[in-house]
Amino acid sequence: MELLAPAGSFDALKAAVSSGADAVYFGGTALNARVFGKNFTDEELVEPSNYCKAFGVKSYLTLNTLVSDNELKKIIPFLEMVNSSNVTAVIVQDLGLAKLIKSVAPSLPIHASTQMTIHNLNGVKQAEKLGFSRVVLSRELPESELKYISQNSPLELEAFIHGALCMCYSGQCYMSSVIGERSGNRGKCAQPCRKEYRNGYELSLKDLCMAGDFERFLNLNIHSLKIEGRMKSPDYVSGVVSVYRKLIDEKRNATADEMKFLADLFSRDGFTNDYFYDIPSKKMFGIRTEKDKEKSREVSASYEQKKIEVYAEFSAKSGQNIKLTLRKGEHIAEVFAPPAYEAQNKAVTAEDCQKQIEKLGGTKFVLKSFEADIDENLFIPMGVLNNLRRECVEKLEKYIEKCEKREFFNKIPQVNSSEQNEKIIAYCETDEQAIAVGEKADLILMPLSKIKQNYFEKTVAVLPEIIFDREFEEIKNMLENCRKLGIDKVVCNNLGQIEWCRNEGFEAHGGTGLNLFNSLALEEMKEMGLKSAVLSFEMNFAQIRDLKKPLPVYVFAYGRYPVMTLQNCLMKNRGECIDFNGYSMLKDETGREFPVFCRPPHRNAVYNAIPLYMGDKQESFNDLGKLFFFTTESGKEVKEIFKMYNENSLYNKPFTRGFFNKKV
Numbered sequence: 001m002e003l004l005a006p007a008g009s010f011d012a013l014k015a016a017v018s019s020g021a022d023a024v025y026f027g028g029t030a031l032n033a034r035v036f037g038k039n040f041t042d043e044e045l046v047e048p049s050n051y052c053k054a055f056g057v058k059s060y061l062t063l064n065t066l067v068s069d070n071e072l073k074k075i076i077p078f079l080e081m082v083n084s085s086n087v088t089a090v091i092v093q094d095l096g097l098a099k100l101i102k103s104v105a106p107s108l109p110i111h112a113s114t115q116m117t118i119h120n121l122n123g124v125k126q127a128e129k130l131g132f133s134r135v136v137l138s139r140e141l142p143e144s145e146l147k148y149i150s151q152n153s154p155l156e157l158e159a160f161i162h163g164a165l166c167m168c169y170s171g172q173c174y175m176s177s178v179i180g181e182r183s184g185n186r187g188k189c190a191q192p193c194r195k196e197y198r199n200g201y202e203l204s205l206k207d208l209c210m211a212g213d214f215e216r217f218l219n220l221n222i223h224s225l226k227i228e229g230r231m232k233s234p235d236y237v238s239g240v241v242s243v244y245r246k247l248i249d250e251k252r253n254a255t256a257d258e259m260k261f262l263a264d265l266f267s268r269d270g271f272t273n274d275y276f277y278d279i280p281s282k283k284m285f286g287i288r289t290e291k292d293k294e295k296s297r298e299v300s301a302s303y304e305q306k307k308i309e310v311y312a313e314f315s316a317k318s319g320q321n322i323k324l325t326l327r328k329g330e331h332i333a334e335v336f337a338p339p340a341y342e343a344q345n346k347a348v349t350a351e352d353c354q355k356q357i358e359k360l361g362g363t364k365f366v367l368k369s370f371e372a373d374i375d376e377n378l379f380i381p382m383g384v385l386n387n388l389r390r391e392c393v394e395k396l397e398k399y400i401e402k403c404e405k406r407e408f409f410n411k412i413p414q415v416n417s418s419e420q421n422e423k424i425i426a427y428c429e430t431d432e433q434a435i436a437v438g439e440k441a442d443l444i445l446m447p448l449s450k451i452k453q454n455y456f457e458k459t460v461a462v463l464p465e466i467i468f469d470r471e472f473e474e475i476k477n478m479l480e481n482c483r484k485l486g487i488d489k490v491v492c493n494n495l496g497q498i499e500w501c502r503n504e505g506f507e508a509h510g511g512t513g514l515n516l517f518n519s520l521a522l523e524e525m526k527e528m529g530l531k532s533a534v535l536s537f538e539m540n541f542a543q544i545r546d547l548k549k550p551l552p553v554y555v556f557a558y559g560r561y562p563v564m565t566l567q568n569c570l571m572k573n574r575g576e577c578i579d580f581n582g583y584s585m586l587k588d589e590t591g592r593e594f595p596v597f598c599r600p601p602h603r604n605a606v607y608n609a610i611p612l613y614m615g616d617k618q619e620s621f622n623d624l625g626k627l628f629f630f631t632t633e634s635g636k637e638v639k640e641i642f643k644m645y646n647e648n649s650l651y652n653k654p655f656t657r658g659f660f661n662k663k664v
Contacts, residue, residue, distance in 0.1 A: 002058070002223060003248055004158065005241045008230035010040070013048050015238035016057075018306035020245030023058035024048075025091060027230065028078075042078060049086035050401040054308060054364055058088040062230075064113035065187045066517040066536065067094045069546045076104060076410060083108050083408050086401060091136065093171065093185070095495075096520030102131045103413045107406040109133045111158070115171040115185065116495060117513070120469045121149050123496030128154045130524065136226070138169055139208065140567040141468075142278035143216065148469050150221035161217060162240055162262075163228025165205040165272070165284075167193040168564040168606075172465055172513060174538065175563045178608050181662055183538055185515060194287070198587035202570060206286035209271035211254035211262060214247045217276075232266065239265045239301030264299040267292055275567065282573035307366035310396065314353050314372045316340045316380060324357065324388040326365075326396045333396035335388055340378040348380045356385035363393050415519040415548040421532075425554060426628040427462065428638075429583075429597065431455070436635035440642045441628065445491055448478050449580070449600050454485035462491040463501070464599055465513040465565045471601075472500070479504060492530070502529050510534060512562055519548035526551045534627055537561050537612075538659050541620055555621050556658060557614050558641055559629025560595065564606035572602055583632065595632050607631050613655040615645035620660070 005021035007013035016024045028045050040048060045061065052059040061082060067075070075097075082090065083105040090108060092098045093115035101110055111134040112118055112127045119138040127135050134156040137149065141159075150157055166173060173184045175192045182188035193203035208228075210217050217225070225248070227240055243258050254262070263271065269286035313325040322337040340348070350372035358367040426441035428434040434444050434455050441458075448461045461482045467475055479490070483505070490506040492498045493513030501508045510516060510525055510533030517536045525533050532552040535544060544555065571577050571584050578584060578598055586594040592609040599605055611629075614620070628645075630638055644651060 001218070001225065001248055003241065003244055004060075004224045004226045005237055006163075006227055006230040006232065007048065007237070008232065009234070010044075010048060010051075011234040012230075012232070012237045013051065014305055015234035015303055016241050017052065017055050018303050019238045019241040021057060021241050023060060023088070023224065024052060025060040025062055025226075025230075027062040027064075042081065045082070045087070046085045049088075050397075051364070052088075053086040054397070054400045055306060059086065060089050060091055060111065061087045062091045062113070063097060064091050064093040064115050066183075066185045066515055066538070067097045068539075068543045069518045069548075070543070072096060072100055072412065072518055072520065075100070076412070079104055079108075080408050080410070083406050084403060086403050089133065092132075093515075094517060094521060095130065095524045096518040096522075098130060098132070099413060099520045099524050103411060104409050105406060106409075112136060113171075114138060114160075117169050117171040117465070118495060119145070119169075120467060120472070120496045121152050122469075122472075122500050123494065124149060124153050124155055124157070126495050126499060126528075134158055134223070139165055140169060140275050140280075140466075143220070143276050144278065145468050145470065146220050146222065146276075153221075156223040157221070158224035158226050159217075159220075159222045160208060160228055161210040161214075161225045161244065163207055165208050165275075167203040167205055167568070168566060169466060171515060172565040173563070174561055175606070177538055177659070178561060178563055178656075185517075185536075185538060196589060198589070199570075199574060201285060201287050202282075202573065202586075203285075204268065204287050205284050205568075206268045206270055206272040207266065208273060208275075209259075209262060209267075210273055210276065211243060211247060212259055212271075213273060213276070214244075214253045215251065218248070218251060234303075235301040236265050238303040239299075242301075242303070261299065264295040265301060266296055280568040284568060285573075307360075308364050308400075309368040310360075310365045311368055312354075312357050312370045314350075314357065314370065314374070316348070316353075316372075316374045316378055318342075318375045318378065322380065322384070322388065324392050326392045328365075328396060328400060331396060331399040333392050333399060335391040335395060337384050337388055340375075340380045343377045343379040346379075347377045348374065350374055353380070353385060356382060357389050359386075359389065360393065364397070365393060413520060413523070415523045415550050417549045418551055420549055420623050421552045421625050422623065423552075423554075423625045424557075424628065425460075425625065426630060427559070428630050429632075430630075432635040433630045433633060433638050434459075436638035437628075437630075437642075443489070447599070448475065448482070448490075451478075451482055451485070451487070454487060457486060459485075459487050460489040460491055460509065461487055461506075462511060463493055463497050464603070465493045465605075466567070466603060467494070467497065476504065479506065489531075498525075498528050498530060507531055512537065513565075516553075517543075519550070522547070522553065523550045532625070540663055541660050544621065544624075549624075552625055554625035554627045556612050557618075557626035557628055558611060558645065559627070560607035560609075560611045560631050561629075561658065562605055563594065563608050564604070566604035566606065569598065569602040569604055570596055571598060571604075577602075597631070608656070610654045610656055611651075612658040613641075613651035614657070614660070615641075616648050616650045617657075617660075618645075618648060 005016035007026040423442040493511040
C-alpha cells in the first residue's frame with residue numbers, strides 16, 4: 001500500500017520523503033491544476049524526480065489540466081524531457097494529452113486524474129482500454145462503492161484519505177470560470193466554494209480525514225492512499241505524512257492525540273468523512289476560523305531530513321594511487337588520486353581521513369562505516385581528501401539517479417476532419433420547454449429521469465454526470481422505458497457511460513461533462529464510438545477554429561452553463577427539499593442567483609446566473625452544430641429566444657458571451 005504525499009516545493013518534497021512517503025506528486029509551471037502554487041520550473045523538474053529515485057520513492061508529475069491544440073503542438077519537447085527523467089508516471093486529465101503521450105512516450109505510465117471524474121467500475125475499465133495504468137477515484141465515493149470498484153478493478157486505484165474537499169465533483173466545476181475567468185480545469189481555481197453566500201458558507205466543506213477510521217479504509221484494496229495539499233507548507237506535509245505512515249505500518253486507527261495533532265496542523269472547524277459513510281449532510285461544512293489559525297501557529301511538525309547511508313573504503317598504499325570507494329547497495333563509486341607523499345612531519349591517520357570523508361552534510365548521504373588501509377608514514381593533503389569525497393559523491397549520485405531508457409517518438413497522431421452539420425439541438429428541463437421547441441430543433445435532449453413519454457421521435461435521453469455502480473440497474477430500467485418509447489439515442493456525460501450505453505444498444509453522443517478541448521480528445525471519442533459531441537464551453541473562437549473535427553460537434557448558442565455537480569444537496573441541507581420538482585437558487589453576496597436543480601438521488605446541478613447568447617454572432621460558427629440549453633425558461637421564453645435567434649437579434653435581457661472571446 002502506497003502513501004502518496006503532495007509536494008508544492010522542494011522543501012515540501014524533502015519533508016514528505018523524510019517523513020515516510022512512498023511516493024510524491026508535484027507539478028510544473030504549466031498543465032498543472034495548482035498553477036498558483038510555488039511548483040517547479042521546467043528546468044527544476046528533473047531534480048525532484050532524481051531526489052526521489054535516490055531514496056527509493058516514486059514521483060508523479062501532474063499534467064492534469066485541459067489542453068488546447070496549440071498547446072499540444074508545443075508540449076512535445078517538454079514531454080521528451082519528462083520521458084527521459086526519473087519521473088515514475090504522469091497524472092493526466094485531458095484525453096487528448098493522454099493520447100499524445102501514448103504516441104510519443106509509450107513506456108511512460110499515465111494515471112487518470114481525479115479531474116476525469118471517474119467514479120464507477122465502467123470508468124475504470126474504460127481508462128484501462130485507453131492506456132491508463134492507474135485511476136484516481138472521485139472523492140465523493142462511499143465505502144460500498146470503493147469496495148465494489150476495488151474488488152473488480154483491472155487497474156491500480158488511488159483514493160484520497162486526507163485534505164481539502166471541493167464541493168463540486170472534480171472536473172465538473174466551472175464556477176470559478178464564469179465568476180472570475182479562472183478555470184479549475186486549467187489549474188486556476190479561485191475557490192468560490194470558500195465564499196460566503198446568502199445562506200452562509202453552504203459550499204465550504206471541511207477537510208477530509210480518514211485517520212480516525214483508518215482500519216476500515218485499510219480493508220479496501222486501494223493501491224495508493226493520497227494526501228491533498230500541494231499549496232500547504234513543508235511542516236504540514238511532514239506532520240500529516242508522519243501520522244499516516246504510523247497508521248499504515250501499525251494497521252490501526254489514529255489515537256485521540258494524533259487526531260488533535262492533525263486538526264491543529266490544519267482544519268476547517270474540524271474534519272469530515274461523511275462521504276465515506278454515505279451520509280452527506282450540512283454537518284460536513286466548515287470554514288477556517290481564527291481559532292483554527294491560532295492552533296496551526298502553535299503546533300510544531302519539524303522533521304529530520306532523511307539521509308542515505310553509505311559505506312566507505314579508503315586505500316593509501318606507498319607508490320599506488322589513493323582510492324576512495326562509496327557503496328550504497330548495488331551502487332559502487334570509485335575515484336582515485338595520485339600516490340601519497342612520504343611524511344616529513346606528521347603522518348596521516350585513518351581517523352584524519354575519516355574526518356574529511358564523513359563531511360557529507362550538504363549531500364543526500366551520511367557515512368555508515370569507514371574502513372581504511374593506509375601504509376605508515378604517508379602524508380595526504382586535506383584538499384586531496386576533500387576532492388576525493390566530492391568526486392565520489394557525485395559519481396555515486398549519478399549511479400543511483402541513473403534514468404531508465406524509455407523510447408520517444410517525435411510525432412503527433414493525425415486527425416482528419418469529417419463533414420460537420422449545422423443541426424440545432426435543444427436541451428430541455430421541462431415538458432413545457434420541449435413542447436415549445438417543437439420543430440425548431442433537430443433533436444430534443446431531456447434528462448433521463450424526466451422522460452415519461454415520447455414527445456417527438458427526435459427525443460434524446462441525457463444521462464446524469466454521476467452514476468454510482470449501485471445505480472446502473474435503475475438507469476438500465478429507465479433506458480428500457482426509453483427504448484419502448486422509440487428513443488434510441490443517449491447523451492453520455494462521463495467516460496464510464498459510453499461503452500455501457502453502446503452495449504445496451506443505444507447510439508452514444510457526447511455531452512458537456514466530457515470536457516472535450518482538443519482534436520485528439522475528439523478523435524479518442526470517435527474511436528470509442530461517439531456519433532457527435534458537445535465541445536467544452538470553456539473554449540474560445542480561436543481554439544474552436546483550430547480544431548480538427550473528426551466527428552460532428554456542437555457549441556453553445558444559448559443557455560446557462562452547468563457550473564457545478566454536487567453530491568451534497570443544497571436544498572436538503574436547508575430543509576427545503578423540492579423533491580426533484582422545479583429549482584431553487586444559490587445566491588451570492590452580489591445578488592447573483594444560480595439556479596439549482598435536484599437530480600436523483602438528491603444530487604444537484606447548478607447553472608450560471610445568466611445565459612449565454614450568440615444569436616447575433618452566428619457567423620462565428622456557421623459550420624457547426626448549435627446547442628440551446630434551456631433550464632429556467634418558460635415555454636413562451638423558449639419561443640421568443642428562437643425568434644430572436646432566427647432574426648439575428650440582440651438578446652433583450654442580461655446575458656454573457658461566455659468564453660468565446662476569452663482565454664481561460
